Amino acid sequence: MGNEMDIMVGTALVDMYAKCGRVDTALKVFEHMKYRNVVTWNALFSGLAMRGRGRVVLMVFPQMLKEAKPDDLTFTALLCACSHSGLVEQGRHYFQNLEALYGVTPKIEHYACMVDLLGRAGNLEEAGILIKRMPMPPNEVVLGSLIGSCIVHGKLQLGECILQDLVQIDPQNTEYHVLLSNM
Numbered sequence: 001m002g003n004e005m006d007i008m009v010g011t012a013l014v015d016m017y018a019k020c021g022r023v024d025t026a027l028k029v030f031e032h033m034k035y036r037n038v039v040t041w042n043a044l045f046s047g048l049a050m051r052g053r054g055r056v057v058l059m060v061f062p063q064m065l066k067e068a069k070p071d072d073l074t075f076t077a078l079l080c081a082c083s084h085s086g087l088v089e090q091g092r093h094y095f096q097n098l099e100a101l102y103g104v105t106p107k108i109e110h111y112a113c114m115v116d117l118l119g120r121a122g123n124l125e126e127a128g129i130l131i132k133r134m135p136m137p138p139n140e141v142v143l144g145s146l147i148g149s150c151i152v153h154g155k156l157q158l159g160e161c162i163l164q165d166l167v168q169i170d171p172q173n174t175e176y177h178v179l180l181s182n183m
Contacts, residue, residue: 004034005029005032005033005034007033007035007036007037007040010029010030010032010033010036010040011036011037011039011040011043013026013029014026014029014030014033014040014043014044014047015043015046015047017029017047018043018044018046018047018048018050018051019047019050021051023047023048023051023053026044026047027044030044036067036068037068038068038069038070038071038073038074040068041064041067041068041070041074042071042073042074042077044060045057045061045074045077045078045081046077046080048081049077049078049080049081049083049084050080050084052084052085053081053085054081054082054083054084054085054086054087054090055085055087057077057078057081057082058078058081058082058087058090061078070102070104071104072104072105072107072109072110075094075095075098075102075104075110076107076109076110076113078094079091079094079095079110079113079114079117080113080116082094082113082117083113083116083117083120086120086121087117088117088118088121088123091113091114091117092114095110095113095114098110108134108136108138108139108141108142109141111130111131111134111136111138111142112139112141112142112145114127114130115127115130115131115142115145115146115149116145116149118130118149119145119146119148119149119150119152119153120149120152122149122153124146124149124150124153124155124158127146127149128146128158131143131146138165139169140166140169140170140173143162143165143166143169144166144176146158146162147159147162147163147166147176147179147180148179150162150183151179151180151182151183154183156180156183159180159183160180163176163177163180
């Protein structure tokens, strides 16, 4: 790893190592890169999120702000990192400040991450309220995440209600019926 590593090659290496579970190697490549852009940071954050290293993402996020302007994908990775690491309060903070502090309009992916975060933590009622307040209709990812949390937390009645919404979105998908029957 030399100082003159091309930014695209470095970013591809960070992404590859992180996705393969070699997070320490991904971090090493990242640290040796002379230039980094938002794509490089997003690759790092996504890889760390996949591996449950949410605290590391939150720790280096302020450094990113000095080097690159975060975009919507940055916050998808950041919220996903919070979800996979059980960092509920931190996830709430970033989601609530997306637009005001960072100028990023929340997209359905951000809502899906928050529903997942809240659902994993057992805050199913709060997740349901968030879905009802979404400025766009929920999709299969949002509702599927919530039904998955219902199964984990044994909330059959809520799961049945969500199933009705999922059936309206995709009547041919039997996966959710199987999940609910297993519950």
